[in-house]
Amino acid sequence: MNSFRFSLRMLFRDWRAGELNVLILALVIAISSLTTVGFFADRVELALARESNQLLGADLLVISSQPIPDTLTAEASRRGLAVSSLIKFPSMISNGDSNLLTEIKAVTEGYPLRGRINLADQFSINGDVSTPAHRVAEGIPLPGTIWIDEKVMTRLELKPGDRVDVGMTQLVVTELITREPDHSVGFVSMGPRAIMNAVDLPKTGLIQEGSRVSYQLLLAGELKKVEQYREWVKPQLTRAQRLEGIRDARPEIRAALERAEKFLSLAALASVVLAAAALALAVRRFTLRHLDGCAVMRSLGASQKQLFYLYLYYFIVLGIVASTIGSLIGFAAQQVLTQWLTGIVDTELPWPDALPAVQGVMVGLVLLLGFALPPVLNLRSVPALRVLRRDIGLSNTHSVAGYVLGLIALSLMFIWKAQDLKLGLYIVAGFITAITVFGAIGWLLIRVLGGLRHQAGGAWRYGLASIRRRAASSVLQAVALGLGLMALLLLTLIQDDLIKDWHTSLPADAPNHFLVNIQSDQVQAIQTFFQQHDITQPRMFPMVRARLSKINGKSVAAEDYAHDPHAERHVRREFNLSWTNRLMSDNQVVKGTWWQDGTQEALLSFEEGLAKTLGLRVGDELTYDIAGSAFSARIDNLRKVDWDTFRVNFFVLVPPGLLDQYPASYITSFYVSPAQASVMHELVRAFPNLLVVDVAIVIGQVQQMIRQVSQAIEFVFVFTMLAGFAVLYAAIASTHDERIHEAAVFRALGARRQQLSRAWAAEFALLGGLSGLFASAGASALGYVIGEHVLNLQYSFNPWIWLIGTSIGAVGVLLAGMLGTRSVLSTPPLLTLRNIG
Amino acid sequence: MLDHQVNQPILSTQALTKQVSIGETQLTILHDITLQVNPGEAVAILGASGSGKSTLLGLLAGLDLPSSGKVHLQDVDLFTLDEDSRAALRGKMMGFVFQSFQLLPALTAIENVMLPLELAATDNAESVAQKLLQRVGLANRLYHYPKQLSGGEQQRVAIARAFATEPRLLLADEPTGNLDSATGVQIIELMFELNREHGTTLILVTHDEVLSRRCSRQIRLADGKLLQ
């Protein structure tokens, strides 16, 4: 206890004397930027998840072909989740003599739990179909009423107040739906739609044994509670039931969300790297400044144990205090940031988790205890003889071991923080490699450059000599600055590629309509139709519906896949087989090779993910049942498909010519501007069998998300930059003492201020340039690895980064260095010499 | 009993030798030094620069290890102890005054004097330190930092610190080396006064003949050897 009090006293004294300024500043900036990023990323993730759930109408769905047992509903309510339910079924709606097969949703109070239903202001839609004047529905249709969509309205020629027959009852048409949440805006169900109140359902008499009905339980609530419910319900699902979150429903959204999340955690990790670099520099200064004091204490009778506890308690308290302050600042900054961002996007960001604060304090402690403490605790073994002989210092082997320990602690921290083992491991490996390589090359370069000083002239000569004299500090500075800059460049590169990639995969004119069920004899006519209406002729993809019947000669049944509902669903369903010679640009062969033009062999190209789900490999022989006859082919290659492009893609492809004898239909996707929306109506009128699927809403949603994430990412980047400044500050401060001494001696020897400042400028520029060079190399390499393997980006090497990195390093360090040493240069030498006496 | 104590030397060395190797060559800095210091004595160690004075002092204080030979502090064979035990012994028995003062820059004058007492977990550290600083004439400089004090004032603080734990032995390595001669004289006066007041044994390293004559005995070193 006594030694704890002594620690506190020494801590207070050092703090009062300003000894801890650099250390505390580095730590507080680092931790606050870390927590800011953490908090913010957390909130953005939550907001994005919530936003995308609007498409689903809920955070989670339980979907079943049988009525959903009350136990599931009751448990959800017990867990504090919002609950609603709906029943979806196809049925005829009639208005006098005209009938229309419509998809009806019978909904209960609360629907939708996420998102909203938009209703047209006027009961007619003309002109701009995609954004007619509308209002948000309050509640659901009253009992006895029905809301219909535009297709029902036009085909049945309905007005408000008209009565329609639904099964055995009559309902009054009250509203026109312009938009409703529904994830299954897919190929199957884009017929006319209507919404009614579930109360009226029994009166219709439509729901009977054997009717095609989908029961859905909608759930919404806090992310964690929803996840817990998901875990709870999963093992109890029957074959008829399945779960669906937005990520299960829409691969495009899943891909966008996951990348955004990975990027945000990458940004958080980058700030940890920056924090570590700043701290390493600050700690080096701390140990150098405390060497003498420790030697004196040793000579005054302090044991190693005493000094050990002195600095252990000292740093634990320092760590807790500084990290807490950092976390609080981080929280405040994040609050401001969110305010700012909500001004730009119109989503309310949910309240963040406390986790980032805990993580902030933990990272601060791990950094300090793992990274700073080992070299500091080394102080205890400073030979007391130093009080007599100044040249005796610490052996360096200890501090290398100390850094290694710190690195291990940091690595574990990283992997925990990354919440993605692969990303964590790549980053840890990347940065450790960088440290080693930077260190080694730095050392070598400094030796070589130092050797060159005789050839160089004037300021450069002294600058080089200076770098070499401070070899250990210089290497540490170059490595730390290099790492810091590398983290920043890495973020810039990836951010750039990420945003670019999103924009190219979803350009403003990304296909927003699908045309399904085109018959062979209609292809020509439809092309002509497009031509006449000035719409770019889209590529038509043929497809034949087929059911998988045998794998390697063995019959498959859905039951065989009962353990994997995903696989089971695929086996149960019919596949669309398509054929092509040309690999689409958003497809990439990952196993095997793409077939040669004109091959007559029965080959298959399988989508990688589905192959995995079904346990298929290259070389497997599959047999399909197509309209009653068998078709066999061998898997020749596996493809990776970029699902977030909204283009037509197929799980299974074959070479052309093999399926010619089977009845084919065609599918295509294309972009229709809002102004041309009426053309679609004309198209459907001309070809009534066509199914037009409008994904404009989904695309709008994803594009909106991408905009928001891009902005969030830019904000986050600014905060990581702050941590970068902490590194710079610590780097300049780390040699401050040496410089004071040097300046005094040089000037006492008659050097003019200008000579000295030029020499230092040369030194700073060299050091910064070197760090920048390291950083560019490291960022390019690590960026490539992370882009390719973690974020699945098309990584583009940017040659400019070398120039930019090197010049930012040189100029930045030069400016900061000259600013930081201005006071040293303007102090009269006598004063300095006396102060260091 | 008393008789025995008076006759027993407080510090003695036997054939103390220190060698260092620089590259291939072995350099003998101290050669076969045998000497005794009795309680209450004031001994000056004299010699030219580089003759090995500081090295000898470091060995006497147990701050460094000899190549061979022994140092006894009263009954205790210093080099049979480990470094921590030697440190504890230093804390109990020795005080130091150095040429470059060696004050902790982050601590005020009074905190510097309190430091050895705090390390020894003494309760009344503050009042002891205050009295000592008063004694060395720095009553109104208690809360100044070292860099706010002149060289002479800093050395006074160092002297107050050296006496804080009531050591039996005071070791000083050129305490006036960084001071002008007038200040140096004052500092030496102060040291001798305190030495007398506390009945401390003093070992003073210097190359100043005049100063050394104030001590009761002179030991001369040349090239690491004792001149008898």
Ligand SMILES: Nc1ncnc2c1ncn2[C@@H]1O[C@H](COP(=O)(O)OP(=O)(O)OP(=O)(O)O)[C@@H](O)[C@H]1O
């Ligand atoms: N660890 C060491 N390695 C190499 N040489 C050493 C070492 N320690 C001391 N020396 C040398 O031994 C000699 C004696 O050094 P010491 O510091 O004891 O001299 P000194 O008498 O105190 O000199 P001064 O009056 O200048 O302080 C010097 O030449 C010194 O360079």
Ligand SMILES: [Mg+2]
């Ligand atoms: Mg000396």
